[in-house]
Amino acid sequence: MLVWYLASFLLKRNQNDALPYPHDTFIKTFELLFLSQSETTWLGMAFTLYRILIGFVLSFLLGCLLGTIASLYKSFSNFLSISINIKRAIPTAAVVIVLLGIFLGPKTRWFIDYVPCILTFIVAFPIIYDSFKNGLDNEDKDIIDALRLEGNLNSPRILFGIRYKDAWPYIGLGIAQSFGLSFKVSIMSEILIANSSSKMGLGSLIINEKQNGTIENVLSYALIALLIMALIDIPFIILKRRNEKEG
Numbered sequence: 001m002l003v004w005y006l007a008s009f010l011l012k013r014n015q016n017d018a019l020p021y022p023h024d025t026f027i028k029t030f031e032l033l034f035l036s037q038s039e040t041t042w043l044g045m046a047f048t049l050y051r052i053l054i055g056f057v058l059s060f061l062l063g064c065l066l067g068t069i070a071s072l073y074k075s076f077s078n079f080l081s082i083s084i085n086i087k088r089a090i091p092t093a094a095v096v097i098v099l100l101g102i103f104l105g106p107k108t109r110w111f112i113d114y115v116p117c118i119l120t121f122i123v124a125f126p127i128i129y130d131s132f133k134n135g136l137d138n139e140d141k142d143i144i145d146a147l148r149l150e151g152n153l154n155s156p157r158i159l160f161g162i163r164y165k166d167a168w169p170y171i172g173l174g175i176a177q178s179f180g181l182s183f184k185v186s187i188m189s190e191i192l193i194a195n196s197s198s199k200m201g202l203g204s205l206i207i208n209e210k211q212n213g214t215i216e217n218v219l220s221y222a223l224i225a226l227l228i229m230a231l232i233d234i235p236f237i238i239l240k241r242r243n244e245k246e247g
Contacts, residue, residue, distance in 0.1 A: 131174020135167025
């Protein structure tokens with residue numbers, strides 16, 4: 001904060017208004033959220049979260065299904081491990097550029113709005129897949145032996161009634177971690193596609209304000225995005241610390 005104040009002071013001293021003071025940015029952030037342009041701000045946040053949720057729900061459903069199968073059948077886990085590792089290595093910015101090239105045609109331009117959904121899926125799916133697989137794999141051996149005596153270890157009743165509950169520390173951690181990362185990636189992709197007739201989102205608002213030369217608004221929207229990321233990351237931090245204490 002002191003560095004920010006000092007940098008702003010030095011710039012303004014040289015007749016350069018490129019970096020507003022922190023208190024001016026905080027006031028502007030409050031105005032964007034609750035006074036002037038508040039409707040635009042909340043709509044932008046809603047669009048961003050809507051896109052994230054589409055990709056995240058798909059990631060969760062597929063990650064749950066494939067992660068469970070991979071835990072139950074090791075041959076399937078070995079088969080899928082290569083594609084999962086490839087997904088982890090994919091550079092997200094490159095994916096955005098490729099998708100823009102594919103969907104910039106007149107008949108497919110509408111699909112550009114859903115590029116953040118694809119990015120969310122690419123980022124979140126491997127994490128959720130691992131959380132389900134590792135959670136089930138790390139079930140206590142004594143519990144596994146007891147469940148085998150009761151009946152089919154892989155039955156839906158045992159999976160939903162016992163094993164998913166025991167795996168929740170892993171699953172919950174994976175959900176919190178992947179959702180926070182998905183938000184960051186979605187903002188980045190919205191900034192990259194903002195000039196391609198994309199609908200509104202926080203990333204689009206940031207790049208639009210930059211093009212208009214209103215740096216104060218750029219910083220305010222960026223601050224709003226950071227606040228949302230912090231709120232999303234809080235459950236991840238709590239779960240991580242709880243797991244470390246229990247471990």
